[in-house]
Amino acid sequence: MSPLERAFREERAQVVATLARRLGDLQLAEDAVSEAFAAAAVAWPSAGVPDRPGAWLTTTAWRKALDVLRRDRSAPGTVEAVVPAAPEPGLHEEDAVLQLVLTCCHPALAIEARVALTLRHVAGLSVAEIAAGFLVPEDTMAKRLVRARTKIRQxxxxxxxxxxxxxxxxxxxxxxxxxxxxxxxxxxxxxxPAVRTDLCDEAIWLARQLHRLLPGDTETTGLLALMLLQHSRAAARHDDAGQLVAFAEQDRALWDTAAIAEARALLATTGRAPVGPYQVQAAIAALHAAAAGADDVNWPRIADLYGLLDRLAPSPVVTVNRAVAVGRADGPRAALALLAPVLADGRLAGYAPLHAAHADLLERAGDERGAVAAWRHAAELARNPAEQAALRRRASAG
Structure with a gap:
């Protein structure tokens, strides 16, 4: 990784955050920081990398922003009235990144806007990268960002x-x-592809930044641990042809043991605080990771934890996952009884995992015809071709 790439990864969010807070204008801050990195690409190879790259970028971006404001004579008031006192050269304001993340994720914004703003301005992804990640045209994503920034300002x-x-x-x-x-x-x-490693990596990086800023928040710790545990299986979740591999059939030698160890260490720091939903989900994922093989999973304990999760954050999705665990711990009949109200409710009628869970339970209960129909229905609702193919294989196997 070059010094410029390292600075982009390690310093960029902090510089954007510092300028955005000072300017009160997220787009102006982003544009100024982009220009500062362009200037660094020209200056650093010849003049050398500064001792404090973040300081250099902050000062340069600030000057770029002032140049824009001076050119914009239509802006109300003088430059001094619009812009607070400049930050000291290279000063990274305390909690600036946390302020930026909280602004990008403000509850007043639509969830799609929050995601786009966070990936653009905190993670530094391009508009094209964000659009590709969420399967929308680049122009649509660009307009979404403009609307969100306008709402923040207005x-x-x-x-x-x-x-x-x-x-x-x-x-x-x-x-x-x-x-x-x-x-x-x-x-x-x-x-x-069924697994987008780039998006997972960005989410984990962002969770690391949040945890660094708020190390005492146990739910943030639980969220980071949960992501690490789930992503630790990434290399084993698909074969060379891109087909999804079921959990029970995954090669555990491909799991990332370092990520699992890190997640366990994180969870060990949360023991004295009140438990929250992300911590419970991480504990469930840790039990999966601890099993030497598919037959060694502690399903009774996982079922108990899903029961706790259902009390902390009740939802039909949690009930579906709980039913899967109960089916393994207490048998398919008990699980089908738990799943019946969710099937009747209809809120998850288009949710493929519900019908996949139903199919698996029916199959294990001996209802082969019902299982095949449920597998096929789940395949019709699947979000990704690899997922569809996996579910169709299950239907054919019946």
């Missing part, structure tokens, strides 16, 4: 940290956005 969404009473609510929005990015990569929608 509704005066603050770049300041919220007070402690409101921080928890805002933080839960950030966690939801990061996990949404991760889950889209873990099993991608539409055409293309």
């Amino acid at each position: 509704t005066a969404i603050s770049f300041e940290l919220p007070d402690p009473e409101n921080l928890a609510e805002r933080l839960s929005s950030v966690q939801a956005v990061l996990y949404l990015v991760f889950t889209e990569g873990h099993l991608a929608s539409g055409e293309g």
Whole structure:
């Protein structure tokens, strides 16, 4: 990795955050930082990499932003009225990145806008990369970003940290956005590979930054651990042909043991705090990772944890996962009884994992005809060709 690439990865979000807070204009900050990196690409090879790359980039970006404001004579007031005092050369304001993340993930913004803003301005992905990740045209994504930034400006969404009473609510929005990015990569929608490692990596990087800023927040710790545990199986989740490999059939030698160890160490730091949904999900993933083989999974304990999760954050999706665990721990009949209200409710009628779970339970209960129909229905609803193919193979096997 070149010094410029390292600076982009390690310093860019901090510089954008510092300028955005000072300027109150996310797009102006982003443009100025982009120009600063372009200037660095020219200057650093000849003049040498500065001792403090972030300081150099902050100062250069600030000057670029001032140049824009001076040229824009239509802006109300003088430059001094629009722009607060300049940051000291290279000063990284405390919690600036956290402020930026909280702004990008503000609950007043649509969830799609929160995801796009976070990936663009915090992770530094291009508009084209974000559009490709979420299967929308680049122009559509560009307009989505413009609308979101306009709303931030017009509704005066603050770049300041919220007070402690409101921080928890805002933080839960950030966690939801990061996990949404991760889950889209873990099993991608539409055409293309079933596993989007790039999106998973970005989500984990963002979760690391959030954890670095808030090391005492146990749900942030749980979220990072959960992502690491789930992503540790990435290399084993598909074969050379791109077909998905079921959990029970995965080659555990391909699992990332370093990521699993890191996740366990993270979870060990959360023991004294009240438990939250991400911590429970991470604990479930840790039990899967601890099993030497598919037959060694501690299903009774996992079923108990899903019961706890259903009390902490009840949802039909949690009930589906709980039913799968109960089916392994107590048999398919008990699980089918648990699943019946979700099937009757209809809210998850288009959710492929519900029908895949139903199919598996029917198959294990001896209802082969019902299982085949459920496998086929799940395949029709699957989000990705590789997922569809895997479900059709299950239907054919019946």
